[in-house]
Amino acid sequence: DTGVSQDPRHKITKRGQNVTFRCDPISEHNRLYWYRQTLGQGPEFLTYFQNEAQLEKSRLLSDRFSAERPKGSFSTLEIQRTEQGDSAMYLCASSLASGPSYEQYFGPGTRLTVT
Amino acid sequence: AQKITQTQPGMFVQEKEAVTLDCTYDTSDPSYGLFWYKQPSSGEMIFLIYQGSYDQQNATEGRYSLNFQKARKSANLVISASQLGDSAMYFCAMRERGSQGNLIFGKGTKLSVKP
Numbered sequence: 001d002t003g004v005s006q007d008p009r010h011k012i013t014k015r016g017q018n019v020t021f022r023c024d025p026i027s028e029h030n031r032l033y034w035y036r037q038t039l040g041q042g043p044e045f046l047t048y049f050q051n052e053a054q055l056e057k058s059r060l061l062s063d064r065f066s067a068e069r070p071k072g073s074f075s076t077l078e079i080q081r082t083e084q085g086d087s088a089m090y091l092c093a094s095s096l097a098s099g100p101s102y103e104q105y106f107g108p109g110t111r112l113t114v115t
Numbered sequence: 116a117q118k119i120t121q122t123q124p125g126m127f128v129q130e131k132e133a134v135t136l137d138c139t140y141d142t143s144d145p146s147y148g149l150f151w152y153k154q155p156s157s158g159e160m161i162f163l164i165y166q167g168s169y170d171q172q173n174a175t176e177g178r179y180s181l182n183f184q185k186a187r188k189s190a191n192l193v194i195s196a197s198q199l200g201d202s203a204m205y206f207c208a209m210r211e212r213g214s215q216g217n218l219i220f221g222k223g224t225k226l227s228v229k230p
Binding site for chain 2: 091
């Protein structure tokens with residue numbers, strides 16, 4: 001039984017570089033979410049997929065951010081031209097579309113540091 | 116206006132005692148769900164308990180119970196018989212029916228369990 005996995009766990013990059021993170025959801029889950037968490041705050045919603053369709057994007061997701069979920073399985077989150085303000089923990093979560101509580105199961109996160 | 120308010124930045128509790136973590140919420144959606152998550156220092160968000168807005172009874176999951184007071188818009192988490200492993204950040208979150216599933220989190224409460 002595998003949970004949500006994310007890769008890499010840590011990423012240090014220089015300002016202006018592009019970075020890409022990967023999330024592998026729980027296999028039978030068709031919903032996948034990306035959140036960002038900065039120090040001292042709760043996670044903030046970025047975007048959401050149902051299968052391969054990206055259904056909702058937060059206004060936090062600037063044009064430098066792009067997310068994909070080809071074939072409705074794993075997802076990638078790319079940040080172009082990184083800025084120091086992008087330093088945060090990026091969390092991925094997955095859930096079933098049905099069920100009374102729609103609880104989301106989170107991965108361990110990718111901690112991004114932009115220097 | 117904040118949708119989820121957690122007024123206790125930090126709490127201390129003696130091992131084996133009970134502790135209540137406060138959460139108030141703000142929504143005009145009649146259908147919503149309330150969640151509590153635990154985030155240890157490792158970073159992974161762990162789902163604890165769920166309460167639906169139409170649920171008549173307070174949710175319970177093992178040592179966790181949710182004191183749901185709908186008229187007061189509060190959803191406090193009660194942890195009974197605290198254990199050292201309960202030391203972590205605790206986040207209250209809400210999902211509104213119109214949101215397609217993304218969670219809105221509070222800023223969290225850091226719980227420290229003393230031996």
